[in-house]
Amino acid sequence: MRLLSLLRVIVMGERNASRVVPPTGFTVGLTLFSAAAMAFLAVFALALSLATGRLADRWADALARTATVRISAPPGQMQAQTDAVMAVLATTPGIADARVLDEAEQRALLAPWLGPDVPVGDLPLPQLIEITEDAQGYDPENLRLRLSAEAPGAVLDDHTRWRRPLVRAADRLRLLGVVSIALIGLTTAAMITLSANAALAANARVIRVLRLVGARDSYIARAFVRRFTGRAFQGAAAGTFLGMAGVALLPEADSAGSFLTGLGFQGAGWLWPLLIPPLAAIVAFWATRAAAFRTLRGVT
C-alpha cells in the first residue's frame, strides 16, 4: 500500500499532487537542489568504495599466495643447501607448504626476461623454493635467522609483505566510502526534513482548514509527501547522471600501472549508482511523512 503510493509518486512526480495545498515554493526547490548535490557526491563515494574494494581484493589475493626462498650456492653445495632449507621450512610454524621449483618452472619464470630458448641449466641460476603460508603466517625475522644458520646461501624473499599495510589502507578506504554514503543519506534526510517542516509551517492554516472539513491525516500528509518525494527523485536522478558522467570521463588510470585499478565503475558496477535516485525517493518519502505526522499531532 505504502510501497504502491511511493511508486506512484516516483513515476508521476508532482503532476498529480493535490492542488489543495498551495505551491510550496522555495522548500521544494531546495529539496530538488540538495537531492541533486547529494546524489552527485554519493556517486563518487560509491565509485571510491567499489574501486578500493577491488584493489583490496586483488592485493589480498597476491598476499595469500607465496613467498620465495632463493638459494645461491656453488653447484656442488646446491643440493645440500636445498635439503637444509627444506628441513628448516618443514619445522617452521606458520608454513603450510614448501616446494622446490623444477627446471621447467624456473625457465618459464625467466622466459619473459631471457627469451624461451636460453638453456637455463648452463647458467649459474639460484634454486627457488616456493612457500605457502597457512592462516597464522610465519615470523619472517625468525625464519631468516634460522636460514642463515643452516644454509648461508639462502635468502628469504618476502616480496608480497609490503602490501599488507596497503591492503589494510584500501579496506579502510572502502569503509570510509560506505560511511560517506550513509552520511550523505542522513544529510539528505535532514535537509528534506527541514524543507518539509518549513513547508508545513507555512501551510499551518491550510492544514487546519483541511482537518476542519474532514480530511484524514494520511490525506494531508500525502499532499506534502508527493511533492517532496517527486522532487527528491528528480533531483537525485539529475545528480546521479552528472556524477556518472563525471566518473565516465575520468582519465584512464590503468595505463599508468596496475597499481591504481581506476576510480571508475566496471561492468555491472555501473548499475550500482542507479540505486541512488530510488533510495533518495525512499528517504524523502519517510522524512516528509514523519515531519507531516509530527505537525498534524498538534492540529485537532
Next chain:
Amino acid sequence: MIDLDKVAHDYGGGALLSDITLRLEPGSFHFLTGPSGAGKTTFLKLCYAELVPTAGTVRLFGRDLREMRRDDVANTRRRIGVVHQDCQFLDHLTIAENVALPLAVSDRDPGAQADNLSELLDWVGLSAQARARPPELSGGERQRAALARAVMMDPEIVLADEPTGNVDWEMSLRLLQLLVELNRMGKSIVIATHDLNLIRAAKAQIAARVLRIKDRHLQLAGADL
C-alpha cells in the same frame, strides 16, 4: 446525534462554560445566543470536536469523543456541516473548489458529485462566482459559499456560527431562508447569533428553541423571544 453531558470548558484562564447538558435531536432547530465572549463559538467547537471538553462527555453520533481516533474525528466531521465564523476558506482555490473541498479530501469519487456541486452553487446563488477567489466576494456571498461548503457532504446537522455576522438585513433573511429549507429537508440546525430580530423572523416560520449562555451555563430562553 450530538450529546453533551455535564460539559465544561476552560481555556486556562478559568471556566468559560460549565455543567452544560444538551441533546441535539435529528430535525431540531436551535438558536444559541449570548453576549459576545459568552462562549458561543467555544460551544460549537465542542460540538464538532475542534475542542475537547475539560470536563464532562461529548458524544457524537453515539461515540464518546475521548475514545475516537483521529480518523474517526475526520469521518465524523463529514457528517457535521459547519459554517465557521470566519468562513475558513483557502484563498488559493476558487469558490467552487472551496465548496467542493470536503468532497475532495474525502477519498470518495469526485465525479459522482460534480452535478451536486453546480446544483449547490445554484441553490446559494453563486453560480456566477464559481471561479472567483474568496477574497473577491462580498460578506453575504462568502457566508452563502460557507453554507454551501457546510452541506456539501449532505450532513445530518449544520452548525452555523454567526452566519449573518456582517451582512445586511435582506441578506440575513436570505441566509435564514436557506437554513430553514435545510431544516425542512430533515437536517438538524444550530445557529449561534446575537441578532434577536433574526430569531424572531425564524420563529414566525418554524418551531425553534432558543438557548442562551449566561454565567457559563446554558439555559432555555423564555417567551420574551
